[in-house]
Amino acid sequence: xxxxxxxxxxxxxxxxxxxxxxxxxxxxxxxxxxxxxxxxxxxxxxxxxxxxxxxxxxxxxxxxxxxxxxxxxxxxxxxxxxxxxxxxxxxxxxxxxxxxxxxxxxxxxxxxxxxxxxxxxxxxxxxxxxxxxxxxxxxxxxxxxxxxxxxxxxxxxxxxxxxxxxxxxxxxxxxxxxxxxxxxxxxxxxxxxxxxxxxxxxxxxxxxxxxxxxxxxxxxxxxxxxxxxxxxxxxxxxxxxxxxxxxxxxxxxxxxxxxxxxxxxxxxxxxxxxxxxxxxxxxxxxxxxxxxxxxxxxxxxxxxxxxxxxxxxxxxxxxxxxxxxxxxxxxxxxxxxxxxxxxxxxxxxxxxxxxxxxxxxxxxxxxxxxxxxxxxxxxxxxxxxxxxxxxxxxxxxxxxxxxxxxxxxxxxxxxxxxxxxxxxxxxxxxxxxxxxxxxxxxxxxxxxxxxxx
Amino acid sequence: xxxxxxxxxxxxxxxxxxxxxxxxxxxxxxxxxxxxxxxxxxxxxxxxxxxxxxxxxxxxxxxxxxxxxxxxxxxxxxxxxxxxxxxxxxxxxxxxxxxxxxxxxxxxxxxxxxxxxxxxxxxxxxxxxxxxxxxxxxxxxxxxxxxxxxxxxxxxxxxxxxxxxxxxxxxxxxxxxxxxxxxxxxxxxxxxxxxxxxxxxxxxxxxxxxxxxxxxxxxxxxxxxxxxxxxxxxxxxxxxxxxxxxxxxxxxxxxxxxxxxxxxxxxxxxxxxxxxxxxxxxxxxxxxxxxxxxxxxxxxxxxxxxxxxxxxxxxxxxxxxxxxxxxxxxxxxxxxxxxxxxxxxxxxxxxxxxxxxxxxxxxxxxxxxxxxxxxxxxxxxxxxxxxxxxxxxxxxxxxxxxxxxxxxxxxxxxxxxxxxxxxxxxxxxxxxxxxxxxxxxxxxxxxxxxxxx
Numbered sequence: 001x002x003x004x005x006x007x008x009x010x011x012x013x014x015x016x017x018x019x020x021x022x023x024x025x026x027x028x029x030x031x032x033x034x035x036x037x038x039x040x041x042x043x044x045x046x047x048x049x050x051x052x053x054x055x056x057x058x059x060x061x062x063x064x065x066x067x068x069x070x071x072x073x074x075x076x077x078x079x080x081x082x083x084x085x086x087x088x089x090x091x092x093x094x095x096x097x098x099x100x101x102x103x104x105x106x107x108x109x110x111x112x113x114x115x116x117x118x119x120x121x122x123x124x125x126x127x128x129x130x131x132x133x134x135x136x137x138x139x140x141x142x143x144x145x146x147x148x149x150x151x152x153x154x155x156x157x158x159x160x161x162x163x164x165x166x167x168x169x170x171x172x173x174x175x176x177x178x179x180x181x182x183x184x185x186x187x188x189x190x191x192x193x194x195x196x197x198x199x200x201x202x203x204x205x206x207x208x209x210x211x212x213x214x215x216x217x218x219x220x221x222x223x224x225x226x227x228x229x230x231x232x233x234x235x236x237x238x239x240x241x242x243x244x245x246x247x248x249x250x251x252x253x254x255x256x257x258x259x260x261x262x263x264x265x266x267x268x269x270x271x272x273x274x275x276x277x278x279x280x281x282x283x284x285x286x287x288x289x290x291x292x293x294x295x296x297x298x299x300x301x302x303x304x305x306x307x308x309x310x311x312x313x314x315x316x317x318x319x320x321x322x323x324x325x326x327x328x329x330x331x332x333x334x335x336x337x338x339x340x341x342x343x344x345x346x347x348x349x350x351x352x353x354x355x356x357x358x359x360x361x362x363x364x365x366x367x368x369x370x371x372x373x374x375x376x377x378x379x380x381x382x383x384x385x386x387x388x389x390x391x392x393x394x395x396x397x398x399x400x401x402x403x404x405x406x407x408x409x410x411x412x413x414x415x416x417x418x419x420x421x422x423x424x425x426x427x428x429x430x431x432x433x434x435x436x437x438x439x440x441x442x443x444x445x446x447x448x449x450x451x452x453x
Numbered sequence: 454x455x456x457x458x459x460x461x462x463x464x465x466x467x468x469x470x471x472x473x474x475x476x477x478x479x480x481x482x483x484x485x486x487x488x489x490x491x492x493x494x495x496x497x498x499x500x501x502x503x504x505x506x507x508x509x510x511x512x513x514x515x516x517x518x519x520x521x522x523x524x525x526x527x528x529x530x531x532x533x534x535x536x537x538x539x540x541x542x543x544x545x546x547x548x549x550x551x552x553x554x555x556x557x558x559x560x561x562x563x564x565x566x567x568x569x570x571x572x573x574x575x576x577x578x579x580x581x582x583x584x585x586x587x588x589x590x591x592x593x594x595x596x597x598x599x600x601x602x603x604x605x606x607x608x609x610x611x612x613x614x615x616x617x618x619x620x621x622x623x624x625x626x627x628x629x630x631x632x633x634x635x636x637x638x639x640x641x642x643x644x645x646x647x648x649x650x651x652x653x654x655x656x657x658x659x660x661x662x663x664x665x666x667x668x669x670x671x672x673x674x675x676x677x678x679x680x681x682x683x684x685x686x687x688x689x690x691x692x693x694x695x696x697x698x699x700x701x702x703x704x705x706x707x708x709x710x711x712x713x714x715x716x717x718x719x720x721x722x723x724x725x726x727x728x729x730x731x732x733x734x735x736x737x738x739x740x741x742x743x744x745x746x747x748x749x750x751x752x753x754x755x756x757x758x759x760x761x762x763x764x765x766x767x768x769x770x771x772x773x774x775x776x777x778x779x780x781x782x783x784x785x786x787x788x789x790x791x792x793x794x795x796x797x798x799x800x801x802x803x804x805x806x807x808x809x810x811x812x813x814x815x816x817x818x819x820x821x822x823x824x825x826x827x828x829x830x831x832x833x834x835x836x837x838x839x840x841x842x843x844x845x846x847x848x849x850x851x852x853x854x855x856x857x858x859x860x861x862x863x864x865x866x867x868x869x870x871x872x873x874x875x876x877x878x879x880x881x882x883x884x885x886x887x888x889x890x891x892x893x894x895x896x897x898x899x900x901x902x903x904x905x906x
Contacts (some may be wrong), residue, residue, distance in 0.1 A: 003652065012881075026772040045876045053877070134512055209663055262652040297881055318869070326875040361498055363512035394569035395879040396849030399872050403857060407866075416771070419852050420787065421750040423498045424506070428465075429866040 002027045003101060005310050006091055008081050008246065009106030010034030011043075012296050013277025016303030017104045017310070018073055025311035027426060031074035031100075033081050033093055038130060044296055045442050046133045047154070050140065051161030073193035084250045086270055102272050102310045105260065106303060109293060111279035113239035114149065119209030125235045127154060144168060145230035147222045149208055153179060153326050155237030156195065160329045162235070163198040169194065170229050172206040172222070178328070179368035182385055184339040186373070187387045194329030240293035242279045257281045259292035264316045266306035273311050276302035285319035285406055286384050293324060294392050323402035325388075325395045334394040336402035337385035343375060348383065350375045353411055353439020357431025359391035361423035367391060374401075374411065376409050381411040381443065388431075397432060411436045411443075454751035455480045457552060459544055461534050461699065463487030464496075465749050466730025469756030470557045470763070471526055477764035479724050484527035484553075486534050486546055491583060492518050497749055499586045500607070503593060504614030510587050537703045537704070539723055540802045551868075555763045558713065559756060560699055562731035563745060565691035567602065571664030576672035590694045591688050596685035597621060597873030598622030600675045602661055604631060606779050609648065613782045616651040623682050624648065625659040625675070630783070636794040639826070691883060693746035695732045695790045710734045712745035717769045719759035719829075729755035738859055739790050740799060741836050747775060759811030776855035778848045787847040789836035789855035796828060803837065806892020807865055810884025812844035814876035821845060825888035827854075827864065834864040834896065839883075846856050850885060864889045 005028055007018040014032060032039075040063035042132045048054045076093065083092035090097040113119055125136055140162070143439045148159045148171035152206025175181065178188040178195075187362035190203050207225035211234060214220040222229045242251075242259035253261040253269040259281035266274045281290035298320065304425045307314040343350045353374040360367040370391030374386050383405040388394050402451050404413070415437045419430035458481055460471040467485060475483045475865045485492075492515035493560050501507045518528050529546065536545035543550040564579045580587055584821035588679070601612045603626035612624045628634065631641040631648075642833040647657050660678035664687060667673040675682045695712035697705075706714040706722040712734035734743035751773065761768040778787025796803045813820040823844030828837050836858040841847050859867070867889035873879040 001517075002499040042814060042816070042876065042881075045816060045875060048817065048876055051817065054816055063816075115628060262513050295874055297872050300881060301869065301871070321871060323871050323873050325873040325878055327877050332878060334878075344466075361495060362496070362515075363507055364501065365506065393846055393849040395873045395875065399870065399879075399883060400853040400856070402847065403853070403862075403866075403870050404860075407857075407860065407862075409856075409860075413860075414756065417852065418754070418774060418776050419750050420776045420778040420848045421497060421748055422848065423495065423501050424780050425778055425785060425787075425889065428495075428753060430852060 002029055004029040004031065005102045005104065006100040006183070007104045007106060008091070009108055010036060010039045010077070011277060012299035013108070013303035013306070014104070014106035015040055015405070016278055017106060017307035018068075018298045019071065020074055020304045020307035020391065021311040025092050025312055026072070027028065028311055029074065030072070031076060032099070033076045033079050033091070034070070035080040036079065036129060038080050039063065039068060039075070039077070043128065043129050043130065043381070046127055046130065047157040047161040049133070049157070051164040052136055052402070055132065057137065060130060076361070081246060084246055086250050086273070094153055094218055095240040101273070104180045104306050104310055105247055105273065105275040105279055106277045107243040109240040109242055111236060112241050112415070114208055114236060114238065116208055116210040118213060120269065121211050121213045121219045122217050123233050124211065125233055127237065139227050140165060145231045146170070146326050147172060147229050147231040147234045148180075148336070149234060149236045149238065151175070151181070151238045152240075153182070155235070156191065156328045157243060157326060158235050158237060159200045160198055160327070162453055163195070163200045169200045169211050170231070171200050171202045172208060172226070172229070173204055173205060174207050175399065178202065179337070180341065182324070182339070183333065183335070184373070184387055187333050187335070187339070187389045189332050190327035190331055190389055194331035198329045201284055220245070224408055240241045242292055244279060244309065247275065247279065251290050255290045255291040257288075257290055265309050265329045266302060266317060267309070268286075274306040276306040282317065283319040284337070285321040285350070288319060291320070294320065295324065308446055310346065318406070321336045321402040321406045323398040325398050331390065332425060333387070333389040334393040334398040335385065335387035336398050337405060338375060339385055339387040342373065343385065348384070349378050351378050351381070351439065351443065352434045355435030355438045356430060357434045358427045360425060361427050364423045368433040373433045374414070374432070374435050374439060376411050381439070383411065383414065389430070401432070455482055456554040457484065458555045459551065460554040460559060461544070462490060462561055462730065463492045463530070464559060464561050464730060464754035465557035466756035466759070467557070467701055468493055468562070469753045470559060470729055470760035471521075472524065473757045474764040475525055477723065477761050477766055479525070482527065483596050484551070485521070486529045486532050486544070487532065488533040489582060490531050492516065492521060492528070492530070494583050496581065496583065499580055499583065500610040500614040502586070503611070504617040505589055506617065510583065510590065513583060534548065534699060534794065537699055537712050539703050539726070544712045547596045556727070557759050557763055558700055558721070558728040559724065559730045560696040560732045562693040562695055563695050564689060567689060567691065569659055569663040571672065574664050574666045574672045575670050576686050576690035577652045577664065578656040578686055579690065580611060580638060580690065586855055591895055592608070592686070593618060598684045599623070600625060600682050600684040600687045602675070602689045602691065603631075603686060604628070604634070604691045605693075606635070608688070608781060609644065611655045611690060612648055613651055613690050613780070616648070616653045617687060622653045623684070624653050624655045625661060625677055625682070626657055627660050627677070629658055629794055630873070631655065631657065633794065635792075636788070637776070637794050637826070637840055640786050640788070640792070640842045643784055643842055644781035647784035647847060651782045677880070697732060700728065708734045708741055708743045710745040717771075718762050719755060720762070720772060725797070727759040735754040735770065736772040737790070738774040741772060744773070747773065748777065771859070774855040774859045775852040778851050784843065785843040785847040786840070787851040788838065788840035790858060791828060792826070792830065792838060792840040796838065799829055801837070802831050804831050804834070804892065806888045806894065806895070808883055808884060808888030808891045810887045811880045812846055814880050817876045820880070823884040825850070825884045827867070827885070827888050827892060829864050829892065834892070835860050835866065836867065854885070864892045868893050868906075
């Protein structure tokens with residue numbers, strides 16, 4: 001009988017792993033186990049459905065379980081794997097033993113819960129499962145005030161969405177500025193202004209102390225270092241933590257981030273067991289330090305690699321340079337790898353190249369300022385990070401910069417890049433080019449100063 | 454006395470060369486000679502001002518002659534250089550001799566005139582000088598019918614602009630499809646549809662036979678292989694031809710394209726004489742064959758290199774990979790280097806990788822299909838060209854592809870590129886990635902077929 005692959009988890013990594021494995025080796029029997037009833041929907045779209053920018057939650061469903069079955073996969077939905085036996089090569093689900101030859105763990109993440117009093121009250125909402133989101137969306141109709149416990153970008157997206165929905169929104173975050181773990185203050189500033197423009201009350205440097213409940217056991221206020229904030233709901237958007245209980249139960253090595261350690265083939269420490277997605281950590285391309293809790297597109301790519309390898313291919317996954325980008329209100333910010341703040345924190349020496357360009361010819365309607373900050377290695381001036389904000393094309397530029405940063409591009413390369421100048425779509429100078437040119441000019445000026453007269 | 458640099462020409466190359474030379478060597482005396490009264494305006498914006506997408510021609514002026522004077526340049530406007538004496542190191546303008554130590558020729562281009570009867574009639578319009586454009590714009594108010602003699606992208610822009618302006622527009626071109634010298638038929642098709650959507654009557658495969666004049670000596674019809682087309686104006690948008698008369702007069706080497714030959718420092722064949730912009734030819738990065746008549750951003754970059762070197766720096770200009778992009782009606786097309794048609798014509802072996810993605814999450818309002826075709830070298834699968842159409846971010850993607858194509862990126866690299874997935878700005882799969890993945894899958898399938906069973 002042909003080999004059987006079991007994939008645990010039906011999120012981005014799990015669906016990619018199972019699909020690619022079946023495609024690479026059609027003879028392999030591939031079974032997916034998911035504790036949820038749905039497959040192939042977009043969790044990233046949830047805030048936008050709450051904000052009514054996407055008209056219906058149904059739009060977020062991209063495929064059906066039936067389609068996967070038709071593609072030859074065995075789909076075990078709402079079926080939680082409770083145990084794995086590596087010696088017998090079985091998993092236990094619904095008290096049944098299911099044999100496998102190969103196993104891919106894509107058990108994903110759960111949200112960090114705040115360690116404060118009242119964290120178990122009703123009315124604390126976490127954005128994850130789409131069915132819960134659909135229920136929550138109905139509840140929102142009768143809600144007036146929301147407090148977002150910020151930190152990561154989901155908080156920014158949810159704050160914008162609930163403000164668009166018409167709620168009074170308070171956004172609290174302990175950091176000195178918005179998204180201070182990721183973005184630099186100069187990028188955080190316009191992002192915060194954009195939230196405020198939607199009516200969000202942004203309270204930075206504000207510590208969460210606890211939640212106060214009403215007689216019905218539901219949250220009625222959030223207590224913070226800035227006082228008590230009354231609310232109908234508190235949305236918690238802290239860190240993603242890897243779901244490692246199954247992994248731990250079979251003794252897989254966990255890393256410094258607490259996530260499962262894999263090699264560049266997505267192999268765990270146990271033979272015949274791969275892992276992918278939010279449950280694993282992978283090395284950052286610049287520092288080679290492990291990181292976890294990346295994006296949906298990372299989960300998909302890792303799933304593809306794990307699936308291909310479990311099916312007998314030989315596919316490697318490179319260290320990540322993490323292009324990122326999202327909208328804060330109506331304003332786009334993005335980047336890749338590190339900014340100044342993270343470089344400082346990690347003790348990585350750097351120089352900065354900054355510039356402001358426009359997204360179309362400056363006289364063309366719709367042209368918007370695009371701010372580019374490039375982070376480069378001193379001396380070689382190799383690109384090691386970037387942060388951008390404003391205008392159009394942030395996503396495309398950050399993808400570009402991550403790709404060429406990974407491959408050793410320098411400020412010199414970027415300063416002399418060829419670019420499209422066509423008034424409705426691009427300006428005479430590409431904003432990246434302007435930043436790089438400015439950076440080179442500054443380096444040259446410094447070298448001159450450094451030479452004794 | 455300090456060295457004097459004379460720059461002939463006040464277009465993109467000339468303004469960049471003079472500005473950069475002065476900045477690099479403030480002691481140098483830098484003089485610009487231009488036959489026109491204006492400096493630093495955007496000729497590329499002219500069609501959009503005719504189409505009223507840009508409300509006023511004044512918006513196209515980016516700076517004034519006075520500003521250049523304040524920056525220390527000697528500006529000789531409306532001053533045509535009629536002669537150059539390389540031995541005496543003088544140019545003649547307004548019957549005066551002006552001495553120089555170094556010279557940069559940025560004499561630009563003129564439009565190819567059709568070699569047919571009636572080509573000297575009044576009412577044949579060429580898009581170039583902004584003052585003439587402003588007059589023409591007034592004349593347009595009383596015009597009803599225009600014939601665009603197409604060929605290059607300016608014709609497409611002008612056809613769209615005059616249709617938006619409310620004229621009946623006929624577009625004729627001898628080629629089998631729109632822009633057949635540059636774009637492939639699959640890209641030309643939606644571009645043509647977009648023009649037709651604006652009401653333009655596109656007549657491909659239509660040969661220009663001549664122009665018929667009325668008793669007033671103005672064009673009243675264009676005779677073509679498809680019959681006589683009545684018109685109030687004919688707009689000629691054929692090829693750019695280099696203005697080499699001054700260059701020839703001093704014996705500078707001209708190349709196979711008829712333009713001035715320069716080395717990678719923008720040096721001409723005469724010592725102390727540089728050239729930049731539409732008057733020169735430069736090697737194409739892929740074929741190393743010389744080409745001329747590139748874009749405004751190329752003219753600027755070449756001008757910067759020539760200016761820096763004339764001022765004593767040591768700056769090289771790389772062979773070009775030519776990212777290009779523009780709008781045909783409301784539709785964007787773009788690419789870099791070669792497409793299939795050009796590869797065929799040049800006898801360059803290639804494989805194609807094609808895919809269709811979306812510019813935002815597919816369920817997000819405003820998401821549009823983005824078609825990507827990558828052209829790669831067989832075997833190595835190195836990227837050697839691309840053509841894209843539709844959606845958002847075409848300009849940014851083509852800049853990206855030209856940059857990484859130049860540096861040896863392969864389909865494999867692009868298939869596994871990291872990308873931003875955030876519903877309002879980017880989809881789960883980047884369109885470039887989809888095309889590359891498809892291309893790899895096809896190559897793999899072919900290899901399998903090629904192996905005897």
